[in-house]
Amino acid sequence: MSDPSTPRPARGRPPRLDQARTVETALTLLDGSGLDALTMRRLADALGVQAGALYRYFRTKEDLLTAMAERxxxxxxxxxxxxxxxDRLTGLAGALRQALLAHRDGARVFAGTHSTGPATLGFAETCTGVLREAGFSDADAARTMVAVVHFTVGHTLEEQAVGEGEGGLPADPEVLRGAVSSGAYPHLTAALPTLTDPDYAPHFEFGLALLMSGIEARARFTRRGPC
Incomplete structure (x- = not known):
């Protein structure tokens, strides 16, 4: 029995469209089929509206992707x-990576968008604040924040690309093993166990630690000055 308190749409009237519902539906389609299959027409069909109705909120697909990135x-x-x-900046980078990994092609959606929504600006504010409070100059804090975000997004782009091979199947490490074994690559052969490790978390943590060490070393040099 239906809940009498739940309003029913008038017969023949299309479902009410709003921006939040549209973005959530787009993310659902993204998770199911990936970014390449996400079109405005498919989104409109999933919402039960005409494609033109979407342009009330999103003039272009890029506008939609920006709203998805903000979500x-x-x-x-x-x-x-x-x-x-x-430690705080490392934790923030890890949290960003997990948020991108939570959606199929999440890093591809985020890359290249320039959201000025509260979630995106709030994350940038927190990262920049951590650095300014640690004594970084305004310019160094901004550039360091950008470097950490770019590393995280770039790494996650590669991670998600490898995780979705042709037909949605995981990339086969045997392809790399076969290519390396067929030539004179003694150094790559020695490194193969690491290069073919399907767990990307250690790669991310190692690269982030290198980046943090470089940031810290530069900060010390800047404050002390050249010898």
Missing amino acids: IMAGIDAPTGAADWR
Whole structure:
């Protein structure tokens, strides 16, 4: 029996369209079929509206992707408790990666968009604040924040690309093993166990630690000055 408190749409009237529902439906389609299959027409069909109705909220697909990126950023669970700027920034980068991984092609959706929504700006504000409070200059704090975000997004782009091979199947590490074994690549052969490791978390953590070490070393040099 239906709930009498739930309003029913008038017979023959298309479902009510709003921006939040449109973005959530787009993310559902994204998770099911990937970014390449997400079109305005498919989204309109899923919403039960004419494609032209979407342009009330999104003039272009790029506008839609920007709104989707903002919604992805709203899913970030920012870590708390760390006192050291390096630990705090590392935790924020990890939280960004997890938010992007939570959606199929999440990094592709985010890359190249320039959302000025509260979730995106709030994340950038937190990262920049961590650095300014640690004594970084305004310019260095901004550039460091950008470098960490770019590393995280770029790494996650590769991670998700490898995770979705042709037909949606995982990339086969045997292809790399066969290519390396067929030539004179002794150094790559020695490194194959690491290069073919399907767990990308250690790769991310290692690269992020290198980036943090470089940021810290540069900060010390800047404050001390050249010898």
